[in-house]
Amino acid sequence: MERSQLQPVFIVGAGPGTVDYLTLKARDAIAAADVLIHDALVDPRVLAIAPTACVRIDVGKRGGGDSTPQSKIDALLVQHALAGRRVVRLKGGDPFVFGRSRSELTALQAAGCSVEVVPGVSSAIAAPALAGIPLTDPELSGSFVVLTGHDLDRHDWRAIARLDTIVVLMGARNLEGIVSRLVQHGCNERVPIAVIRECGRPEQQVWTGTLATIAEQTADIDLSPAVIAIGKVVRLHECWKQLHAPSTANLPLSGLTVLITRSEQQSDTFAQLLSDRGAGYIDLPALEIRPPSSWRALDRSIAHLSEFDWLILTSGNGVDAFWERLRKRQLDARSLAGIKIAVVGKKTAAVLRQCGLQPDFMPSKFVADALVAEFPESVIGKRILFPRVESGGREILVQELGNRGAIVTEVPAYQSGCPQAISPGALQALQQKWVDVITFASSKTVQNFCRLLLPTFETQGALNAALDGIAVAAIGPQTAWTCRSLFGRCDVEATEHTLEGLTDAIADWAARTRKHAPS
Template sequence: MMMGKVYLIGAGPGRLDYLTLRAKELLSIAEVLVYDALVEPKILELVSSKSLKIDVGKRGGLPSTEQQTINQLLVEYCLQGKQVVRLKGGDPLIFGRVYPEMRSLHDAGCDFELVPGITSALAAPLLAGIPLTDKDLGRCFAVFSGHDTNILDWGALAKIDTLVILMAGKSLGIIIEQLQANGRSSDEAIAIIRNCSLVTQQIWTGTLADILDQTDGVSLSPSIIIIGQVVNLRIMSDHLPLWGQTILVTRAAEQKSQFTNLLEAQGASVVEMPALEIRPPSSWQSLDNAIAILNQFDWLILTSANGVEYFFNRLATLGKDTRALAGVKIAVVGKKTAAILKHFGIQPDFIPPEYVADSLCDRFPENLEGKKILFPRVETGGREVLVKDLSQRGATVIEVAAYESGCPSKIDLRASMALQQHKINIITFASSKTVQNFYNLIQQVTNPLSLLENVCIASIGPQTSKTCLELFGRVDLEAKEYTLEGLTDAIINRLNNL
């Protein structure tokens, strides 16, 4: 049997972005995942769907898995020859209760590896713009837990320039009382950062005298508390324009969304909802026949990233490469389509400036009379306008099925819950088909159109907007440039003008 191994990994302060490269690599190969109450579900998506996932998270006030049980799980799966990832928030060796797990693994002869994570004790002040050290105001700092306030040496702690306190939401009043009793001024600066790094991050600043009034009635879990003069040095950079917005992105089931990366870079929290299933056509015959006579075509037109990938993958399956396109010019619709084409080492000869198929004919770079055009496309449900326009201008268009798209059978659980709990601020659609499929999927929920109340419906272009109007009765914004970048800009502009 292959030797098992356990990886004790820190997940960082919460956001997927702050996970280490080593942690991402190990999550991708995990056969068993034993994880705590992580703050961003996307981290769990890095693990294969075939892996066993065991939630042992400790949540305040709720029943939790006994530490001994966790130790046994790690040992048992390791001895079975499994690659086991033990995932904990922050850094595993800072208030992570990892030592008992290390001890149990060592005693059982199990191999293990420690992988550091960014602790919230350091990340929270940084993300709040607070320097933990300063040559004049903060020459040292101490990090401690607010759980057991009775055993702490408050006389010693009160003398330290800066204090960073974890798990102290419920004991804040006691901490303030003890510090003041041991000589700390009531005017001492304090900051509280809740849900650091997440879109729900909140920050309170004040003094030991007034912070309790500011946070009265507010749950401060999970939070980091910083006490010291360095809090007065706080400088925040401008907020990202989409900070605080939760955006639902409809996408193909098999594809990780480039759009998600664009939105998250602007501060948004993104929920991805698979609304398309891309699969091979019912028959390859028509595409294979066209590939066999590629040299007879003047132009190859590709209007989607899926069309590009399926066409070139089929070309390779038939034992051909890009040399088979010698003498054939290529027109593509959209920046993303062009970008995928470049992955195959080809630069398109023409991209219509409006990035939509409807403008391709109007801007075509040469007379179409007598031209023979190959158009690999979706098998069913595609629009006929492009073929009609090309044919009316004298071209002979050979349409072939390169792929098929359909609607998933079930609505994504995470997306469904976010909609039903009214956590979504904006829903984005990059094609008419995703609009139609989204509409079909939400019929599985009671009162489906109520899910869209107070939600902004964002469209990438005119045809997508038309479908939104037909099915939802409205569309709230449309990109001026019909690209994902254009849609991102349109969302930002709308929020700036509210």
């Protein structure tokens, strides 16, 4: 391909934490990517912005663990760029703040590839701000410096110790060494210091103390990834904490961390419900939504829609897939004139309404069994179209409708599979017991969760022992049954089988637990 026809490579900063801190230009670049070469700490919801067909390559450099050699990252960028693909190199924070960008830029330039840089919000600025610590202040700080905490011997500590405010990135593992050098070169041991872990994320934590006390305060705690702020401005954190405490401390899930096992594409709604109640959350996707092995059966049914009396949709995924194939044939809601639509659950109904369609029937209980029991008319001789998950779904709906005389056409609309791997951060959160509640919105997420974790814990018994003290929460009776069969328990079961109902059930459980906890 001619160099003039090549797409520019985008070097993009993902910001410090969740998708909330992504710039609009960064979002646009990711949404158009053919290849996404990303760091390990980038929020999965940021990665989910990329198109389904986008190739995602994790080249994350994890402190203390295996990392992708920089030369290989450079080669990957050049390889995909020269193939004419739209390449996004996605880095946490800002790509030019300890982002190792020079090597990549040099390699791309040597290969004749053009580059566009999209700045991101650096954690050096964001972490103190999100902890209520201004880096400058008219009275307390007229300057600040940002250091790497990897190689302490490269810095002029005598000069650094004279500055008002010091910010250290990637320094959690060298915290004692940083403190020691500052004290040796003139810093008073009473100088305030803050360690801000997981900045910009719901599970953000802040430890404050002085140079004399911070090492003891954080002993035996895995602080990484963390930003360290040092200086008199750290005292302002207490003022900020007092201002913010009333807005979160009294929320029903305040202080709890919830593990979400829904797919990356589906976790946002639940995460927002939990955040609104004061909970932090960690994503461990135990489900991947994929296209079916073939669209042929669904397309054939859509071509003969006029032959059906009812369309049954039992999930938002089924609605999305059906609507996508409808549009592929340049059809819209008018093609469903004369066909009645039944849905299971408020969420499914809401997704359907986004397509401009109104369900004709929704059972009072959001389970498939209720749809059959409460069906509004006789189904004898009725032709029913049921787009569904390709395999692994419950068969009772089809069986019962068939037993009552309906002619049901099942067509695969999507697949739900198990992800290939578990994120290291989520695994560590479970092992360190940073999680208070694990949530499951389907039996398949329970099964896949175990499948993902068994290579680490080796047996189901060992896994169950590791989860001791962490509540297990299920969205409905079938999911609860699967939890009991695998974990031997289900601590929380939603009465209303929706994400809202599951959130309410967790809040009720939290209230009971706190009421009976020893003071």
